[in-house]
Amino acid sequence: MRAQSPHYKALGISVAISALLPVISALFFSLVSMDVLVSRLIFPLCRITGFIAVGLVAGQLIEGLGWTRQVAVLARPLFRFSRMGNHCSAAFTTAFFSGTAANAMLAEYHDQGKITRTRLFLSNYINQLPAFFLHLPTTMFIVIPLTGVAGGLYFLLTFLAVLLRTTLFLIFGHFYLTYPRDRESMDTHSHAVPRPDKKSVQEIFHKIRQRLPVRLVNIFVWVLPIYTLVFILHWNGVFDILNTALSRTVALNLMPVESLSVVILSFAAEFTSGFAAAGALMDAGVLTVKQTVIALLAGNVLAFPIRALRHQLPRYLGIFSPKTGLQLLLSGQMFRVISIFMVGILYYLVA
Numbered sequence: 135m136r137a138q139s140p141h142y143k144a145l146g147i148s149v150a151i152s153a154l155l156p157v158i159s160a161l162f163f164s165l166v167s168m169d170v171l172v173s174r175l176i177f178p179l180c181r182i183t184g185f186i187a188v189g190l191v192a193g194q195l196i197e198g199l200g201w202t203r204q205v206a207v208l209a210r211p212l213f214r215f216s217r218m219g220n221h222c223s224a225a226f227t228t229a230f231f232s233g234t235a236a237n238a239m240l241a242e243y244h245d246q247g248k249i250t251r252t253r254l255f256l257s258n259y260i261n262q263l264p265a266f267f268l269h270l271p272t273t274m275f276i277v278i279p280l281t282g283v284a285g286g287l288y289f290l291l292t293f294l295a296v297l298l299r300t301t302l303f304l305i306f307g308h309f310y311l312t313y314p315r316d317r318e319s320m321d322t323h324s325h326a327v328p329r330p331d332k333k334s335v336q337e338i339f340h341k342i343r344q345r346l347p348v349r350l351v352n353i354f355v356w357v358l359p360i361y362t363l364v365f366i367l368h369w370n371g372v373f374d375i376l377n378t379a380l381s382r383t384v385a386l387n388l389m390p391v392e393s394l395s396v397v398i399l400s401f402a403a404e405f406t407s408g409f410a411a412a413g414a415l416m417d418a419g420v421l422t423v424k425q426t427v428i429a430l431l432a433g434n435v436l437a438f439p440i441r442a443l444r445h446q447l448p449r450y451l452g453i454f455s456p457k458t459g460l461q462l463l464l465s466g467q468m469f470r471v472i473s474i475f476m477v478g479i480l481y482y483l484v485a
Contacts, residue, residue, distance in 0.1 A: 148356075215308055217308060226260060260300050424485050
């Protein structure tokens, strides 16, 4: 379990390093204006901190008020089959609304000994399924008009990939895990949890007031400098250089040269640009539907690890311990790439 006192000294060092990074960028690379710092660094950091705080508070409230079974009810059959328990099921339900809050709940449950390390990892992997649906509405209504049938097949294949790995993780849990200590609480016919009285509720909020500042400070020690470093690297075009170099090498060797622009734009720029390029090439008859789908899947596979490094690394290292966060991020992306690769190969052979 992590230390129960805020690391204020470490936070001071973290803030100093983070403040120094834009100065280094201005002296040796490119200047970052104050407006950009506020809109693209400070505001996103505040938003991330807010979601983490929501997850920590939600985890404490759900546990303290005895709502774990109620929140977990939607996914209970899956998590009963996988022997992962109601705490993991509650985090799964939360992931449909916020992945950051769900990860904060998992970290809190693990720190309190409510879930094992294996359940922490499996639950984090399985939460990629609600993450898929969380982002689906904002992407589908942009992608389908641009790419038509190819876009629909792309979403179907990526969904089959996440469904495949989720099913395998659930089966693994069923055969590998033993039933958790709260097995009885997974029974829908077990006795109801008594309603907490006023004193109990006051004690719960007292614990939250004690733990929340400590957890947020200790999390922010890692989130702040890593997020700032990633932002500075992105601002100076480091990720664009890596993306373009990687995409050119892989695309020229694995697919028609006409697909190169789709792959590059799929992850060197915003995702919409890749789909727009794919739709234009397909409408012009340069690429077939099959080639377009394969190009989009290739762009997805190549893009996501670097995007995860840019957007997810600071959150994972902050919410979990640096070692655990890095292991979760890398292993999760590895499973994701493998599943998309398998589905893509199957589509290539069958279509």
